Amino acid sequence: MLLKRLTEARGVSGNEKEVREIIINEIKDYVDDIHIDRIGNIIAYKKGEIDTPRLMIAAHMDEVGLMITKIEDSGLLKFTCVGGIDQRVLVSKPVLVGNKKVNGVIGSKPIHMQKKTEWKKALDYKELYIDIGASSKEEAEKLVTVGEYASFLSDYVEFGDNLVKAKALDDRVGCNILIDLLKTNRKLSIYGVFTVMEEIGLVGAGPAAYNIEPDIGIILEGTTCSDVPGLEEHLQATELGKGPAISIMDRTTIFNKDLRKMIIDIAKKNDIPYQLRRTTFGGNDSGKIHLAKQGAITATISVPCRYIHSPISVMSKSDYDNAKRLLNLFIDNLEKGGFNNEF
Structure with a gap:
């Protein structure tokens, strides 16, 4: 199983080589170009029939x-x-x-x-x-x-009601979703970027976005899930099993409201459970992607993970599957020209 191999691989920030090799081996036969930049980002390009909007989808390879x-x-x-x-x-x-x-x-x-x-x-x-x-x-x-x-040192284990426990679910879940996407045929050209050193300051995302100059950036993440006893509901960022989380803002980004609305409308139309990430602490690669050159509009689709940034995290496989489905339907909509940004 790919997610097992990804989570059990070693990839502490600045030392992503083992994870990078797994990803390259998985996508090399499905993309038109793979470029490894000077700091270790994987920039994979999958050419489609249409090139606009220029879409960058990012997931970080590193772990704490x-x-x-x-x-x-x-x-x-x-x-x-x-x-x-x-x-x-x-x-x-x-x-x-x-x-x-x-x-x-x-x-x-x-x-x-x-x-x-x-x-x-x-x-x-x-x-x-x-x-x-x-x-x-x-x-x-x-x-x-x-x-x-x-x-x-932590093994991938499936347990309970459709749950997984493993290290580095942040963000090997995003990497797995992006790998699966790159293996599909799409009309829209896609830049799939697997970034380095996100956990120590979003280091890899900036140079990658500067290279690509995206119009739209989608960040795939494993995010904080705090649905545990003793924490008031408004402080619970996300809940396990309630669907992928869509971010409103965090410490590095105020996410584009029109892009967010489009994603939410797609979820509603297709009966995909979703939730809004209720807290604003932390940040992700969007913080650097949306600043590159002339700027890009961004959104984050996250898989809730309990006990994040620890030796063992826990996620729901249903949240993972629904995040993957939502991403694919979002791209379907882009391919139909279904996004209109109003500032």
């Missing part, structure tokens, strides 16, 4: 993770976080470290040795370490070097 910053004399590894990670979830998690994929576990001072005041707060990553079983610095240095990445 860790980077090794020091090897202690004891052989334990110090690290820093790459991307936004809730540090409370780090302790005891298994990881794969470095190019050799060394097994390790994130450890801390035992609770028996902690002061009572320490029990009341989350341990900062500076108080944690990765144990790879080495007994000395010299032994550890044979396996790992400073500057190498560590990724969470």
